[in-house]
Amino acid sequence: MGASGRRGFLAFFAMVLVLFSGSALFARDVSGLHTLSETGIKQVVKEAYEKFKNDNSGKNADYIKALAKVDPKIFGITVVTRDGKVIEAGDTKSAVSIQSISKVFTASLVMQEHGAKFLQEKIGANATGLPFNSIIAIELHDGSASNPFVNAGAIQATSWVRAKDSKERWAKIKKNMDDYAGNELAFNEEVYISEVNDNKRNQAISKILDAYGRMGSDPLEATTVYTKQCSVNVNAHDLGVMGATLANHGVNPITGKRVLKAAYVPKLLAVMATAGLYDNAGDWLYETGAPAKSGVGGGLLTVIPGKLAIGVVSPPLDKYGNSVRAQKATIYIIEKLGLNPYAQ
Ligand code: GLU
Numbered sequence: 001m002g003a004s005g006r007r008g009f010l011a012f013f014a015m016v017l018v019l020f021s022g023s024a025l026f027a028r029d030v031s032g033l034h035t036l037s038e039t040g041i042k043q044v045v046k047e048a049y050e051k052f053k054n055d056n057s058g059k060n061a062d063y064i065k066a067l068a069k070v071d072p073k074i075f076g077i078t079v080v081t082r083d084g085k086v087i088e089a090g091d092t093k094s095a096v097s098i099q100s101i102s103k104v105f106t107a108s109l110v111m112q113e114h115g116a117k118f119l120q121e122k123i124g125a126n127a128t129g130l131p132f133n134s135i136i137a138i139e140l141h142d143g144s145a146s147n148p149f150v151n152a153g154a155i156q157a158t159s160w161v162r163a164k165d166s167k168e169r170w171a172k173i174k175k176n177m178d179d180y181a182g183n184e185l186a187f188n189e190e191v192y193i194s195e196v197n198d199n200k201r202n203q204a205i206s207k208i209l210d211a212y213g214r215m216g217s218d219p220l221e222a223t224t225v226y227t228k229q230c231s232v233n234v235n236a237h238d239l240g241v242m243g244a245t246l247a248n249h250g251v252n253p254i255t256g257k258r259v260l261k262a263a264y265v266p267k268l269l270a271v272m273a274t275a276g277l278y279d280n281a282g283d284w285l286y287e288t289g290a291p292a293k294s295g296v297g298g299g300l301l302t303v304i305p306g307k308l309a310i311g312v313v314s315p316p317l318d319k320y321g322n323s324v325r326a327q328k329a330t331i332y333i334i335e336k337l338g339l340n341p342y343a344q
Contacts (some may be wrong), residue, residue, distance in 0.1 A: 243309025
């Protein structure tokens with residue numbers, strides 16, 4: 001082969017390489033591990049949106065009256081990679097109240113302030129096997145809330161955030177969520193008013209925990225702050241960035257700010273894996289292998305540790321209280337991109 005023939009061959013070879021890496025979902029790096037391509041993620045996120053956008057199954061939560069009024073058609077998916085790439089489909093701007101997903105961030109704040117052992121010993125890291133707002137679960141476990149993602153543990157976590165008063169406690173919790181999102185999140189007054197006037201069960205939970213000596217502040221004050229944290233608005237984009245902060249070992253990949261000590265991230269993800277999706281957490285983990293947290297507002301945040309996060313918003317819920325479309329879209333993305341952490 002002459003010099004020009006060799007050049008032609010090399011150019012052809014380079015072109016094949018570029019074409020292949022652009023269209024493939026994955027490239028294989030030298031160690032044989034899958035490396036995700038942005039094009040591949042875009043394609044799969046779009047497919048997930050198209051596949052489920054007309055799925056109207058499920059029903060908005062209505063035990064908090066304002067939630068029943070939220071537009072059930074909102075459906076947005078945002079993937080944020082560990083290095084800050086944002087890939088979106090659908091309505092990623094419309095917000096819903098964060099509800100239970102806020103529990104992840106308050107638990108993170110408590111860990112940051114008191115350490116991982118404190119969270120485990122004071123609140124717990126076990127599934128209750130009972131509904132998220134169960135009172136009997138506390139009695140059955142000697143006054144322990146069991147974990148920070150059931151209401152008991154979440155209200156307790158709120159009470160343990162160091163603050164001189166309720167105002168400071170709320171400000172710290174809100175600021176922490178804003179840091180995770182890299183954005184000043186809006187407060188949903190309508191949802192707050194609706195819930196704060198109807199949260200007697202949560203008040204009862206806080207009083208029982210107080211009777212067991214488990215609360216770090218006045219129980220009713222903590223319940224009010226907890227209700228506020230549940231009323232913060234998030235869209236799919238916010239959830240994607242918040243999750244990506246955990247995928248990126250505690251550093252927000254967009255703002256570069258460290259929000260949680262890296263050593264605490266796996267602990268928090270472990271609780272998400274065991275108790276993130278109410279009474280369906282086991283089935284979810286079986287399907288996806290991924291730590292996640294849902295909220296009755298219709299949000300779902302899933303973390304693929306060390307890689308990326310998937311934030312989805314769609315208000316209609318299944319019988320467990322998890323967003324139907326958010327679960328379907330997330331499972332689709334995880335399967336198509338081979339993201340199950342147990343399969344790495
Ligand atoms: N604020 C809600 C409650 O306490 C949170 C419910 C949820 O998303 O699980 O009932």
